[in-house]
Amino acid sequence: MRIALNARILQAPRTGIGQYLSELIGALHDESQLELELFHGWGWSRQLPPAALPGYSQWATLAKQVPGAYRIRRWLDQRRFDRGAGRRGVQLYHEPSLWPLDFAGPMVMTLHDLTHLHYPETQPRDRLAEIERRVGLAVERAQCILTDSQFVADEISRHYGVGGSRLQVAPLGYAQRFHPREAEWLDVRLAPLGLSPGGYLLCVGTLEPRKNLSQALRAYARLPEAVRVRFPLLIVGMAGWRSESFAAELQLALATGQVRVLGYQSDEALAELLAGARLLLFPSLYEGFGLPVLEAMASGVPVVLSARAALPEVAGTAGTYVEPGDDQGWCEAILRLIDDQAEWLACRAQGLQQAQRFSWKRCARITAAVYRQTLEH
Template identity: 65%
Template sequence: MRIAFNASILRAPRTGIGQYLVELVLALAMDSEFEAWLFNGWGWQNRLPAAALPGYSRWSALVKRGLPNAYALRRMVEQRRFSQKAARADLYHEPSLWPLEFDGPMVMTLHDLTHVHYPHTQPADRLAAIERYAARGVERAQRIMVDSRFIGDELCHHYGVPAERVVVAPLGCAARFHPRSPERLAGRLAALGLQPGRYLLCVGTLEPRKNLQLALRAHARLPAAMRERYPLVLIGMPGWRTEQLEGPMRRAMAGGQVRLLGYQDDDCLAELYAGAHLLLFPSLYEGFGLPVLEAMASGTPVILSRSSALPEVAGGAALYIDPQDDVGCAAAIGALIEDRAQWAALRDAGLVRAQDFSWARCARITAAVYREILGH
């Protein structure tokens, strides 16, 4: 079966959806029945790129401002190039919110409804395009894959999709996320000014939805000696309204209690997970919460908010907080620093829980959908 994928999501910097596509295609490749055709926005390739595709350059923004309907023109060119080969594919799988036109059977993956709950996170023209293409894709797709039951329920409620068209395929965890000894971590972490087991980690785009202000406030409530010994390390790209965090971050960073490391590549991120004392993930809304799974698989306990799809991922293997309660969050952090028995119990529970998720399982569910649609 020839499966066409819209792989333009693999442009740098690679996001969680890009990681989903990479891992899904790799897992599907274990089944010789499937041949992946990857459309990168300009042309086609049969293999995943070794690194993220080049991102849009600074000239893209200039062209967009200077050329009326620049987005629509780019979309038209992409559609034409896509259609040149896609017509020979047996099925088209769109991994995000931007499906291209395709005359044959189609599957779409909807990871979350951020554009519905947080429409102000997008420029008006981009939001209008997302709403138009997402709604069109949901209408056309024979099956819609979701990462969690929570998102499946939201999809049915918001778009009126019958439940039988929705398939839950939980995400997996790459093999690079695993426990590592302090000795193996020391070199990489020392280069970043960190020590194994002596920092708290937050991973995610720097935007209000991730609720990083709560993390900063909770960390600031810890005793001074504890803050000094366990700095808060933030990993992620700048996002919408990052300026809301700039004041609190700047003040905390001035004292060395908060470190902003920005975007990190896959290998570095895996070591940062394994070296952290805990992952703090107070997000307000997630369709899955891949950092939670990656941290658990790395042997790192997780403190997270009891919201959206997060309990589906962590189950009983995490310490939950109210995402509006910085006092309670600080108490949870303090408990996992001072109570070694509780820390060890959560670490062990997380390692067991992470074994319930795999990209092989995600691919099996997805492959079954392909076969059902194509009558195989």
């Protein structure tokens, strides 16, 4: 089977969908009788690029300045895709994101969440217009739609009327770099940042409203001064759309010196930071899966999180759940897992066990089965 995968998103620094695609491609290489052709917009390859490709920052700047930039780029992509797919004898096209290119043969798409419906303000206006125009048509056209969680599958079924074998859940996995690490090893890696293993709290995610970073900041501010001095709060992630909406709140927190924004981190640096954290705080309001939660559990780090959207599917009984808006509840949960070592160890053990339910190998196996079933019909 010769499968075309739209890999253009790998030009950007790899966050949620980029991580999904890079890990899925790697795992699909172990599936027999699959030949992957990766379309990058400017060309094709059969190998996963090792890092973000050149040109992303220039494109991001251009998209803000040129009206209709998304439509222009899509028109160019479509022409290159058509030529390449024909020459390579592509039998099936897999779109790993919101709106697929046109393809005469069978098409599978992955719909990770319905953020564009729940939080349209998190998208640039031009991009949102393209999403709204194309996603419904794409859902109608796709022979099969893959999702990361049953929660999103149910949402798609309700909103778009899709069901049966056309909708398949393929839960995500975690990369092998996410695992518990010895304190002595972490000491060397964390020392340049002025950190020590187990000596800080961590938030991971793009800085945008639905990630609810303000909740973590408010809960952290309620902790006793001595606790905040001992456990600084680190925030890892790129600035997202409308991140300025909580800029003032963040600036106040930064002024204390107890909150630090580290920005985007490389894959290995993020794995080290997760493994060294006392807790991951994940107050997100909406997630189609929540990879940082799984990666933290696999690293032996307990998670305090919202019981929203797909997050309970990922954390199961291993998560410590607090409702968004309950500032005191968040504060108490954090203090409990700092002060009570027995509870911290129990949550750690449950998290490690829960993480074993997920793997990229399983995700690839389900995805490959969808490819085969689609081509057989």
